[in-house]
Amino acid sequence: xxxAVTLDDVGRRYRAxxxxxxxxxxxxxxxxxxxxxxxxxxxxxxxLLRLLAGIEAPSAGRVRGLPGVRGYVPxxxxxxxxLTAAAYVTHLGRVRGLRGRAAAxxxxxxxxxxxxxxxxxxxxxxxxxxxxxxxxxxQALVGRPPxxxxxxxxxxxxxxxxxxxxxxxxxRVAEGGAVVFVDHDPARLAADADAVVRVAAxxxxxxxxxxxxxRAGAPPRSPAPHFRIEAWGTPGAGAPAGLPSGARCxxxxxxxxxxxxxxxxxxxxxxxxxxxxxxxxVRSVRQEDAAREEEHAVCETxxxxxxxxxxxEAGRG
Amino acid sequence: xxxxxxxxxxxxxxxxxxxxxxxxLLLYAALLAVGVRAGDPVLDSLGFAAAALLPTAxxxxxxxxxxxxxxxxxxxxxxxxxxxxxxxxVAAGAVAAAVLGAAAVGLVTAVGxxxxxxxxxxxPAASAVVAGVCGIxxxxxxxxxxxxxxxxPLVRSRGYAVxxxxxxxxxxxxxxxxxxxxxxxxxxxxxxxxSVDVPWVPLLCALGVAGLAACAACxxxxxxx
Numbered sequence: 001x002x003x004a005v006t007l008d009d010v011g012r013r014y015r016a017x018x019x020x021x022x023x024x025x026x027x028x029x030x031x032x033x034x035x036x037x038x039x040x041x042x043x044x045x046x047x048l049l050r051l052l053a054g055i056e057a058p059s060a061g062r063v064r065g066l067p068g069v070r071g072y073v074p075x076x077x078x079x080x081x082x083l084t085a086a087a088y089v090t091h092l093g094r095v096r097g098l099r100g101r102a103a104a105x106x107x108x109x110x111x112x113x114x115x116x117x118x119x120x121x122x123x124x125x126x127x128x129x130x131x132x133x134x135x136x137x138x139q140a141l142v143g144r145p146p147x148x149x150x151x152x153x154x155x156x157x158x159x160x161x162x163x164x165x166x167x168x169x170x171x172r173v174a175e176g177g178a179v180v181f182v183d184h185d186p187a188r189l190a191a192d193a194d195a196v197v198r199v200a201a202x203x204x205x206x207x208x209x210x211x212x213x214x215r216a217g218a219p220p221r222s223p224a225p226h227f228r229i230e231a232w233g234t235p236g237a238g239a240p241a242g243l244p245s246g247a248r249c250x251x252x253x254x255x256x257x258x259x260x261x262x263x264x265x266x267x268x269x270x271x272x273x274x275x276x277x278x279x280x281x282v283r284s285v286r287q288e289d290a291a292r293e294e295e296h297a298v299c300e301t302x303x304x305x306x307x308x309x310x311x312x313e314a315g316r317g
Numbered sequence: 318x319x320x321x322x323x324x325x326x327x328x329x330x331x332x333x334x335x336x337x338x339x340x341x342l343l344l345y346a347a348l349l350a351v352g353v354r355a356g357d358p359v360l361d362s363l364g365f366a367a368a369a370l371l372p373t374a375x376x377x378x379x380x381x382x383x384x385x386x387x388x389x390x391x392x393x394x395x396x397x398x399x400x401x402x403x404x405x406x407v408a409a410g411a412v413a414a415a416v417l418g419a420a421a422v423g424l425v426t427a428v429g430x431x432x433x434x435x436x437x438x439x440x441p442a443a444s445a446v447v448a449g450v451c452g453i454x455x456x457x458x459x460x461x462x463x464x465x466x467x468x469x470p471l472v473r474s475r476g477y478a479v480x481x482x483x484x485x486x487x488x489x490x491x492x493x494x495x496x497x498x499x500x501x502x503x504x505x506x507x508x509x510x511x512s513v514d515v516p517w518v519p520l521l522c523a524l525g526v527a528g529l530a531a532c533a534a535c536x537x538x539x540x541x542x
Contacts, residue, residue: 050391050542053391053394053395054394054395054398054399054539055391055394055395055399055539055542056399056539056540056542057399057539057540059540068397069396069397070395070396071395071396072391072392072394072395072396073392074388074391074392075388076388077388077389077392078386078388079385079386079388079389080386081331081385081386081389082331082334082335082336083330083331083334087330091323091326091327091330092327092392092393092396094323094326094327095320095323095324095327095393095396095397096320096396096397097319097320097323136388136392139392140392140395143396145395145396149395
């Protein structure tokens with residue numbers, strides 16, 4: 001299923017005659033892409049994200065092609081709701097069209113995956129900031145919305161939950177969904193972003209050039225440079241989990257690993273290898289001819305992720 | 318449609334657990350305690366119960382459309398659309414008012430006398446209930462319309478919203494063109510005559526008014542998130 005959200009000359013201001021928070025925005029978000037939005041404080045990043053999430057209508061111009069169901073994680077989620085975390089996530093799943101039991105099941109799975117299952121039965125107004133942020137992320141993911149809009153969703157999450165969210169974003173994009181995000185950490189998903197747009201102080205949005213577009217869903221693969229990483233590991237160890245998407249790896253039974261990654265993702269891949277348990281000993285990193293890439297026997301590096309993926313049986317009605 | 322039902326259910330859950338239904342319920346109970354006596358003619362009492370339900374419905378709709386913090390409202394709006402999310406709140410308020418109304422019809426029919434106002438002809442219970450339900454629903458719908466027009470997103474400041482709600486309620490009860498006044502008037506005329514005439518026309522008008530008001534508010538919801 002291919003779709004794209006298009007902003008045509010979109011402007012937004014909050015009162016007639018007021019200042020334009022955004023103006024003249026032309027932007028396209030296609031299925032299967034990851035878009036990063038940058039900009040200083042108060043430049044209108046959040047407004048742009050709310051327009052993309054279909055929460056606000058533009059004051060000028062048009063937003064076309066919004067998918068019927070979106071997931072949105074707000075910048076701050078002090079949801080003083082009297083519902084329990086599990087009940088809230090289940091309600092949002094139902095709103096996205098899931099049947100009652102499927103919504104409850106999927107909601108529980110997301111809370112578990114984010115490490116929030118301990119407070120599933122706690123009322124939301126009693127949750128700490130970080131726990132309540134986990135609920136905010138879980139409610140956006142339940143029901144598999146094709147478009148995910150994350151407004152600093154990582155802020156307040158603990159390290160494992162941040163890693164899970166990174167992983168989920170990659171999965172979502174690989175499955176053909178689109179993800180738009182703002183985050184103050186410039187390294188956040190840096191290797192995965194298909195495009196970066198910058199909101200300027202005057203409310204205009206410009207596209208950052210020179211970002212690799214290296215995945216399905218994005219325009220055709222460019223012959224961007226690739227790196228080949230050779231490493232030794234424990235004999236019998238499988239492919240390491242959490243490699244950046246676009247990585248192709250081969251593990252010999254003796255423990256020799258050969259990994260081909262796009263140049264932009266090589267740092268992330270090395271980080272993953274060095275941080276893995278059991279560890280990998282990196283022997284060499286070389287630039288590789290794009291043409292030779294096809295010779296490798298390709299194995300799907302995402303197999304580990306899928307086991308604990310929450311997307312499984314969605315049971316949509 | 319299913320999304321709207323799910324949203325209504327979500328808003329009803331928020332309303333129920335937040336206990337913000339308690340104040341409107343106490344208002345309605347107090348009004349009924351003052352205005353309805355055991356042994357009063359049933360149609361008269363039903364007319365009073367319907368009129369008293371109007372401000373209660375206005376309040377319940379206000380409670381429901383302002384129940385969520387902005388962040389949660391945005392999340393629900395992203396899930397299906399801001400208009401629909403708002404409609405969920407409006408519907409939850411109307412459903413809550415209708416539940417109170419149903420309880421009031423039961424109570425009033427149980428304690429009221431079957432006679433007309435002058436103590437004459439007996440009124441058949443079934444037709445009294447049908448006429449009462451019609452009147453109650455009319456007032457629920459008109460109250461919903463007032464609540465929708467006098468609150469977020471059309472009126473955003475709390476002070477103006479409350480003032481507008483009070484004025485709107487008074488206007489809906491006394492203005493000649495109001496379906497609520499027509500329905501309540503029909504019930505008390507029926508009581509005076511001792512013959513039931515079911516106020517269908519006011520009910521249909523109220524349905525139209527509430528629908529138009531909800532459409533207007535939902536259309537604006539995306540512009541004023």
